[in-house]
Amino acid sequence: MSNTAVRYLTMLRMVPRSPKTITTTELAKRLEGHGFPVTMRSIQRDLEKLSADFPLLVDENSRPFQWSFDRNATIDIIPALDLPAALTFELAKAYLSPMLPPRALSHLKPHFDEAHRTLLREKNPLGEWPNRVRVINRGLGGLRPNIDADVLETVTEALLREFRCRLTYQARNWPEPEEIIVHPFGLIFRDPNVYLIGVIEGREGIRQLVLHRATAGELVEQPVERPEDFDLDLYIHSGAMGMLHSTKPVYLRLRCDKPALNHLIESPLGFDQTTTEIDGNTFEIAVTVGDTQDLRWWLTAQAVHCDILEPQWLREETASTLERGLSRTQRSK
Structure with a gap:
């Protein structure tokens, strides 16, 4: 494959789905980080050319231009799903649907739809899978608290990019909401809640922030300061998620x-x-x-x-x- 073709594929993978966007300036910076130094004008020409074959959208009212993929489009730039992969997506949908807010799930909807079409197209009994599988939880089965979709997207992006995030948060024992800067270390889904594990800037100790108590979130493009010896699995198995009475096992x-x-x-x-x-x-x-x-x-x-x-x-x-x-x-x- 030519170097240009690899650059095209790399660039397409960097373009997010609408409503998120990326500017040509940011694309140029990221491509350079991947070993493809290229001007913003060249990126603009490339995207205009690629938009003839891919569902790319552009906001020309901003400078520099902002690009995104149509949020409902299926992007066929990876191998077609086979039956095991399609079944995996069906299982993921069954398990994640009760856990994540609708907007977060909407990013996966094109993949879920393609998986279901694959199962039906193959005329396989697995096509009936959604009608034959349910995910339930042990216990009383109380309703999960609602998580603000913007907060969840901010937190997940901060974790993936290893950046800090700013949250408007109210702990149970705080008299009113506070704006805090968090150094995120990981997410833990512990039914019925989702916990952000990390450090609050200016305060001691690793905290467990319950995401439904955050009402606003914003990415802070500064690197996370993480203890070198922190391991999420060791943190969980230490008993920290179970309201510790003491640190002695x-x-x-x-x-x-x-x-x-x-x-x-x-x-x-x-x-x-x-x-x-x-x-x-x-x-x-x-x-x-x-x-x-x-x-x-x-x-x-x-x-x-x-x-x-x-x-x-x-x-x-x-x-x-x-x-x-x-x-x-x-x-x-």
């Missing part, structure tokens, strides 16, 4: 009933979990977990199906919680 031993808690064998509570068969009705697990409120909620909910063997203090604490709950239930009769 808990060595937990449980005797569990079959089949009520058999899922713990298939889905361990931690990396180091060991399982020991006791008899046809019970098994024991030993695992290191975070000292969190989530752990206490889970042990209380599963008290009828498991015995806490270690640690003793957690066994006593859980028993006390259950006794207080029983006492309150009996008083309310």
Whole structure:
């Protein structure tokens, strides 16, 4: 493939879908970063030529011109979807639809539509997939809080480009909204909420910002200052997302009933979990977990199906919680 053809493909991939746009100035800067030094006038001529074959839009009322792809167009500059890829998009649609705001999903709509057309075109039973799959969550299934689409787009762009972002945010214990600068490290989807993990400029410690509490967002084109040792997976497995009672991990031993808690064998509570068969009705697990409120909620909910063997203090604490709950239930009769 010629160098010009590669440059064309590289440039097309840089043009966003409407309503987002990119200027010829920004395109020139990004292309130079990819090893294609070219003038803005050449970029303008290239885009005008490419618009004859691709659904490119231009706003000529601004200087420099702003370019975008038609938001509803299917862009066939990659290999056509095969059945596995089409099925993957159908699964992604089923899983993401309940989690993301409609405008965020709209960016994926052309891909979802193409995937569905592929399944139908192949006259494959998978074409009926959308009618045969549902995604539900465990628990009471409360409604998810609404997330401002502009905030979500700002945060995701900041993460991808490793820039800071400015948010108008109100934490639960703040008397009123504040404008903050955030150094974003990652996003965590923990039903029903979406959390932005990062540092607030001028404040100590890594924070968990619940995105539905942000009402406005703006990209700040300054690089993120991230601790060299920060790892999102290690952060999660430290128990930080479970309302920590302490930073000291808990060595937990449980005797569990079959089949009520058999899922713990298939889905361990931690990396180091060991399982020991006791008899046809019970098994024991030993695992290191975070000292969190989530752990206490889970042990209380599963008290009828498991015995806490270690640690003793957690066994006593859980028993006390259950006794207080029983006492309150009996008083309310």
